[in-house]
Amino acid sequence: MDFTEEHITTDFLIIGGGAAGMRAAIELARSGDVLVATKDSPSESSTEYAQGGVAVALSDEDEISIHYDDTMQAGDGLCNRGAVKTLVAEGPMRIRELILWGAEFDREGTKLAFTQEAAHTKRRILHAHGDSTGREIMRVLLDKVRSFNKVTKLDFAFTQNLIVRNGRCTGAVVLQQPEGKQLVVTARAVICATGGTGQVYERTTNPGVATGDGLAMAYRAGAALMDMEFIQFHPTALFLSGAPQFLLSEAMRGEGGMLRNIHGFRFLEQYHPARELAPRDVVTRAIHSELNATETDHVYLDMTHLTNDYVMKRFPRIYTTCKELGVDITREPIPVSPAAHYIMGGVKTDLWGATNIPGLFAAGETACTGVHGANRLASNSLLEGLVFGERAGLAAARYATKRKNRLLSGLSASPINGRQATRSRNPRRSATPLDSRDADHIQMSLKKLMSDAVGIVRDRKKLSAALKQLRAWERMTAIAEPHRSAGELQNMITTSLLIARSALLREGSVGAHFRNDFPNKGKGWRKRVVIRK
Ligand code: FAD
Ligand code: SIN
Numbered sequence: 329m330d331f332t333e334e335h336i337t338t339d340f341l342i343i344g345g346g347a348a349g350m351r352a353a354i355e356l357a358r359s360g361d362v363l364v365a366t367k368d369s370p371s372e373s374s375t376e377y378a379q380g381g382v383a384v385a386l387s388d389e390d391e392i393s394i395h396y397d398d399t400m401q402a403g404d405g406l407c408n409r410g411a412v413k414t415l416v417a418e419g420p421m422r423i424r425e426l427i428l429w430g431a432e433f434d435r436e437g438t439k440l441a442f443t444q445e446a447a448h449t450k451r452r453i454l455h456a457h458g459d460s461t462g463r464e465i466m467r468v469l470l471d472k473v474r475s476f477n478k479v480t481k482l483d484f485a486f487t488q489n490l491i492v493r494n495g496r497c498t499g500a501v502v503l504q505q506p507e508g509k510q511l512v513v514t515a516r517a518v519i520c521a522t523g524g525t526g527q528v529y530e531r532t533t534n535p536g537v538a539t540g541d542g543l544a545m546a547y548r549a550g551a552a553l554m555d556m557e558f559i560q561f562h563p564t565a566l567f568l569s570g571a572p573q574f575l576l577s578e579a580m581r582g583e584g585g586m587l588r589n590i591h592g593f594r595f596l597e598q599y600h601p602a603r604e605l606a607p608r609d610v611v612t613r614a615i616h617s618e619l620n621a622t623e624t625d626h627v628y629l630d631m632t633h634l635t636n637d638y639v640m641k642r643f644p645r646i647y648t649t650c651k652e653l654g655v656d657i658t659r660e661p662i663p664v665s666p667a668a669h670y671i672m673g674g675v676k677t678d679l680w681g682a683t684n685i686p687g688l689f690a691a692g693e694t695a696c697t698g699v700h701g702a703n704r705l706a707s708n709s710l711l712e713g714l715v716f717g718e719r720a721g722l723a724a725a726r727y728a729t730k731r732k733n734r735l736l737s738g739l740s741a742s743p744i745n746g747r748q749a750t751r752s753r754n755p756r757r758s759a760t761p762l763d764s765r766d767a768d769h770i771q772m773s774l775k776k777l778m779s780d781a782v783g784i785v786r787d788r789k790k791l792s793a794a795l796k797q798l799r800a801w802e803r804m805t806a807i808a809e810p811h812r813s814a815g816e817l818q819n820m821i822t823t824s825l826l827i828a829r830s831a832l833l834r835e836g837s838v839g840a841h842f843r844n845d846f847p848n849k850g851k852g853w854r855k856r857v858v859i860r861k
Contacts, residue, residue, distance in 0.1 A: 336513045338363040338480075340724055341500060343487045343542060344521035346373035347462075347713030348692025348720070350469035351422075352519050352681075355721025357476035359728065363513060365485040365502055367522075367812070370470065372537045374523050374693065375713065378462025379577040379646065380445055381455035382714075383707035384419045387442045390450045392416045399708060402447045402607050403701020404839035405854065406555075411699035414679055415708065415715050422714040423454065431468045432456055444582035445706035447607040453707045458644045459577055465710060485511075486812040487541065490518065490549040490688065497549065497688035503810060510810065516728035517687050519720050520546055520675060521713075524693040525823045527816075529668035530779040533565050533575040539816040540823030542694040546675045547822060551683045552860045554696045555673030556823075557830035557841045560704055561784050563587075563611040565667035567626040571653045573667045576629050576646060578706050581605060583642060586630045588661060589618050595627075609703045609840040612666045616784045619665065628661035666784060670709060672700040672840065673830065676858060681720025684860075687727065691720035698856070702839020761807045767817050770801050774824060782828045787844040791832040798825045830857040 339360030342349045349364055356362045366372075385395040395416040400407050427433065433454045434441045442451040456464035473479050484505040491499040491512070499514040522542030526534025547553055564576040564587075581587070581604040589595045599614035600606035606614075615627055631639050636658040640647045643657075650657045674696035681689040692713040699712060762770070777797060781790035802821050808814035834857055836850025837843050 334509070334511060336363065336511055338513065338515050339728060340517055340519070341365065341513050341515035342519045342521060343500060344373075344523060344692070344694070345370060345481065345483075346375035346521060346523055346692060347465055347469065347710055348694075348717035349519065349521035350466070350473055351714050351717030352521060352691055352721035352724070353473050353479050354469070354476070355718050356725055357473070357478040359725035360478065360516070362479045363482060363515070364473075364479060365482045365487050365500075365513070367486050367537050367541070368484060370481065370483055371466070372535050373466070374534055374538060375462045375710065376466050377533075377535060377575070378465070378710055379459040379575055380579040380582075381443060381453035381461045381707050382423065382465070382710040383445070383448065383453050383705065384423045384711060385416060385452055386420050386423060386440060386454070387450065387452055390452050392420070394450055395419070395452060398448050398450075399699075399705045400701070402703050402705035404703050405701065406698070406838060406856070407701035408698030410679055411697040414719075415699050415711060418715045419711045422711070422718065426465065426468055426714070429468050429472050431464055433464070434458065443579045444605070445578045446581065446602070446605045446611065447705055453579065453582070455579065458642050459579070459646050462710065486815060487522075487545065488810070488815050490520075490545050492549050492685060496686045500545075503812060503815070505812060508810065516731065517689065517724035519681065519689045519691060519724055520694055521690070521692045521717065521720075522694050524671045525820070526668045526670075528775065528778045528820050528824045528827070529783070530775040531565060531573050531665070531667035533562050533573060533667050533669045539820050541816065541819045542690065543674060543826065544819035544822035546683065546688065546690065546694075547826065547859075547861055549685060549688070550861055551685055551688060551690075552676040552858050553674065553826055554676040554856050554858045555698070555702075555830070556671070556826045556859065557834050557857060558672035558700075558702050558839060559668055559827065560608060560670040560672060560840050561612045561666040562669035563608060563615055563666050564629050564664040566650070566653070566655075567663045567665040568653060568655065574649055574653070575667075575669075576662060576664055577643070578608070580629060580631060580643060580646070584631075584634055586633075587611070587615070588628045588630050589622050590624050590627065591622065607703060608706060609842075612784055612840075613842060615666055626663040626665045629664045630661040631657050632659060632661060670704055672696070672702065672704055679719065680723035681716060682723055682727075689720045689724050689727075691717045695720075702841060761809045761814070762805055764813075767805070767814065770805065771817055771820065774798070774801065774820060778824055778827070782824070782831055785842050785844055786831050788832065791828055795825065795828050795832065798828060826859055829859060833857050
């Protein structure tokens, strides 16, 4: 790798260091120099915070075809069959290899221990250290990556924009913190693995880095985005004044946790025969309607009927975190309410992570293969990162080799007088940058707007008003100082606009997308909403 003050040339650039990015890096390290840029410290990713586990058909009582059926069922008719087949069939290989590399999943005796989560018909969720599955997966991936001297990590490196030259993605512009130095990274192929966008909502389980940067920059660069209306709200995030919106894993319900309304009534039996283990979107909407009916802002997750020892041993991180926040989950029901958790949509890719822009690949939560359809089956996304991260790595390596061979044999497709490189800048319409107080105000208002109008229950009137407001904010923030926070705000506005536009276009209710004014699936519901600049 050749470093100069403002320019880095590498073979492969991966934007994002969660499960998808790191798994791709392991594959690419066999084919050249790899630079992995992450926005914050290495541990700031959704992967690191993943609790419940990773779904995989490895238990004696399970089969790949049953995992396939459960995933298809949860996706409410909109899963891409090929993507689901790939996920469930390649999943066991990716997990076995992780175990070979040192992953310590929990065991009962010598056998792997599997837990239950909603909408799974089998106990198939592997977990590590009780409720620290993501952390264990990251530990192993990072160790593996370190074993290759071909991979360089650039942390606190906020990627601002992709570079597109002659219709091909050839790198990205990165702002290195804290110096604020701008680096132009040129690469033979780029993989975008920047995770989700939960931060556009007031209540979210996602870490601060989840501001939809990859989605927004891919959109600016001309990539197609699909299924952006499908936002998954996790039913149970801690609801406590002044406390973080800490996730209370679905595995807690899998192990017997019950949901009760503020009167102590186990209300889910009125909504779905599977009660606490109904699909996630159903449980979330049931809580939403229960909150309205009881005119309150939370329900309770009750674990008090389970033995103290069991709860503390099975969910050590959750137990300790709640205890520190003043709730002893072995003795008292936990106040919870839904929070934005995962985006099913994203940068449209084929099953190898390829986007419509040659040279640009996407994997993990940022990508949309259609594998989750309209509602993701719990614990399928860590697996998604591993399976499709590996595939994107392989495909990017193949792309770079093919292109090199073409260039060497003089068959380059690039026209001699081709277009100049474009850095897909953010739109420039306003004259002066916003001051930081106004920017903070917009950010807070945006989260509120998205939660009220583009949240669990939607309708045309609110969505149209939200779009109008978002467009106004887009104009106001068009010129941004070259700071991470200003770039993030622009990305949050862009992502919010894409979610709201897609939600308005889908006049029907499918999976996690629910329209009050169109409560049924409606005509043509199988059509996907695809948006391009
Ligand atoms: P992430 O792991 O989110 O990584 C994103 C990376 O991109 C980070 O390194 C970040 O720094 C970087 N990045 C972002 N923007 C930029 C930028 N502009 N420039 C440079 N770098 C950037 N799924 C399961 O399957 N099982 C679970 O038990 C589970 N539990 C969860 C619990 C919580 C609290 C949360 C939030 C999610 C959970 N999920 C779970 C979902 C799952 O963790 C994520 O979908 C998955 O880990 C996403 O992986 P990823 O590699 O795509 O992105
Ligand atoms: C959880 O532990 O409830 C999160 C699982 C997931 O989002 O897949």
